Amino acid sequence: MTVFTPHPPLRLDDPGLSEAFLRLVGDGDEFGAVEVVTALHDDGVPAQRIMMELIGPTQSRVGELWAANEWTIAREHAATATAERALAALAARTQVRPARGRITVACVDGEWHALPVRILAEMLRLDGWRVDFLGPSVPGPHLVTHLHQTGPDAVALSCMISTRLPRAHAAITACRSAGIPVIAGGRGFGPGGRYAQILGADAWAAGAEEAVSRLASSWPPPPRDPQVHAYLGDDEYTHVVRHRPELLTNGMKALLAAYPAMASYDDRQMDSTLEDMGHVVDFLAAALYLTEPTIFTEFVDWTASVLKARNVPSPALRVGLQVVRDQLTDYPRALATLHAGLSHL
Template structure:
C-alpha cells in the first residue's frame, strides 16, 4: 500500500532532470533517498517513475527529444525500478500462507517492458509471488513455462493494438491450460474493451487497481472461450498475406506526394516512413477484433506525430486512400477504412476520395 509520504513536485522535477541528462546515478540516488525518507516504494514506482516516463514519451512524440534521448531515459528508468525493487524486497514470514504465483509477460512483438515491470513490482510489493518473462514472449515459451511451473495467474502486457492478434494466441493458450489471464496496457483499448473481446478474464487500467481487484476476487479457472466468429471470413489472414504489397503501395503514394521522404537522410524521413509502415498492421488489428477504433486511435496519434515532423495530416487521408483499392473487396476492412476517413473529416483534416 502507498504510504503517507507523497512524492513532492520538487522530487519529480529533479527526477525529470536526471532523465534528461541520462543520469542513472543521480536518478537512482533520488529514488532510494525517497525510500529512506519514508516514501512507500509503490509511490516511488507509480508517482515518480511512471509519470516521468510518460513525459519522456510525450517529448519524443513532439520531437523535443530524439529517439536516442528517449531510449537513454528509458534505460535509466528501468535501472531505477530495479534498484527500488531490490531495496524494498523483504522475505515472507515463514508462517505466512503461500503467495499466489503470478507470471508476467509482454506479448509477442511487444518490447515496451517498463510499464509491465512497474506493474509486476507493485504486485510483488502487495505480497504476490512474481515471475517476469520480459519482452516479446512467444507462445511456445509461455506454454512451456505455464506447464512447468503452474502459475495461478498470467498477466499480459500489450501497449500497441497491432499486438492484439498475438495477445489472443497467448490468452487462448492460458485458457487451455486452465490459467486465468489478467490483461493490462493501452493496447487493449479504452477500458480494456479488446481484452474482453479476446477472452481475458480481467483487465486492470493500472497496477494498484490490479492488486485491489485480485485481493477482492480471484478469477475462477477459465472455460474455453467462444471463437471470434467474424474471423471465419478470412479477411484478417488475407490482409496479412497482402502486407508487403500494401506497404509498397502505401510508401509509393507517400513518396509521390512528399518527395523529401525519398531522401533517407532527410530529417524525420525514416521515422515518418516507419510509423506509416504500421498502418497496414493497424488495419489488420482492427479487422481482427472487428472494431474500427483500433484504426481511429492510430489516426489520433498520427495527427500529433506527423505535424511535429513536418508532414501535414492530409498524409493520413492519402495513406487510407492508398489502401482502399487493394482492400476494397474485403467488406469489413473497407468499412474500417471508411470509418477512418470519417474520423479524419470530423476532426477537420483533409481527406482525399478513396
C-alpha cells in the same frame, strides 16, 4: 571525517520533485535518479507510491516528449533505461517473502513497452507474490512452455499497443487452455479493458494497484470454457495480414507517385515512412480483427499529431491511407475503416 548534513525529509509532493526527476532521467543520470528514489524511501515514502506516483508518470512524460519531437529516440531510450535502473534499485531494498502464489508477468509478442509491466511485477512482488517476470515481447508458444515448466496460479499479460491484440488473443487462449487464468492490462486493451473482454481474458485491471487488489481478493476467477472466445478474424483480416508485404511495397510505390516530395527523402526518411505505412496496415488489421474501428481512428489521430510535430506535411498521412484503401476495394469492412480514418484527418 563524514559531515552529516541534515535535510528536511523528501516528499513526493515537493514542488519541483517530478521536474527534477524528469531532468535526471532525461540526462541519463542513473546516480542522481537512484539517489532521489532511495532518499524518498529512506524518508518513509512507501516503495509502491514512489513507483506509482513518480517513476510511472515520469515515464509517460518521457514518451510524450518523444512523440512531440522534443526528445530523440536515443534520449528516450537512455531515459527509459535510467528509470528502469531507479526501479531496480528500489526493488533491491524491498524484499518480501513470497506468501501468496506464483504469477507469470509478460508482454505479448511484439510489445516493447516494458516499464509499465515491470512496475506491475514489482508491485505484485511487494504484495507477496512470487513473480516470474519475462519482460517485453514473449512469443506465445514460449510463454506456454514456461507455464508448463513453472505452473503459476495466474498470468498477467500486458499489451500497450493495440496492433498486438491478435497475438494477445492467441496467448490468452493458450494460457486458458493450459488451465491458467489470465489477467490482462495495458492501454492496448482499450478503454475499460473492452478488448480484453472480447479476447476472453479472465480479468482486466486499469493499473498495478487495481491488479494487486483484484488478485488478492478474488482469485482465481470462476472457471469458464476456454474455447468460447477462441476464434475471431474473418477473410478481410486474413487478407490484410497475408498481403501485408504487397500492401506495403505497392503502397510505397503509389505513395511516391502521388506524393512527389518523397523523391527527395533520404534513407532514414524512407525507412520511417515504410514503418509508418506498416503501422497503418497493422492498426487496420487489429481494428478488423476486433471489429472495432476506433482502434484505427485513434491511431490516425495520434499519428497525425506525431507527424505534425516532425513537420511532415499533413497530406502525407492522407495519401498514405488512400494508397492502402485503393488496394482493398473489394473489402468493405477494410474500406469503411479506412474511410473512418480519412474522415479524422
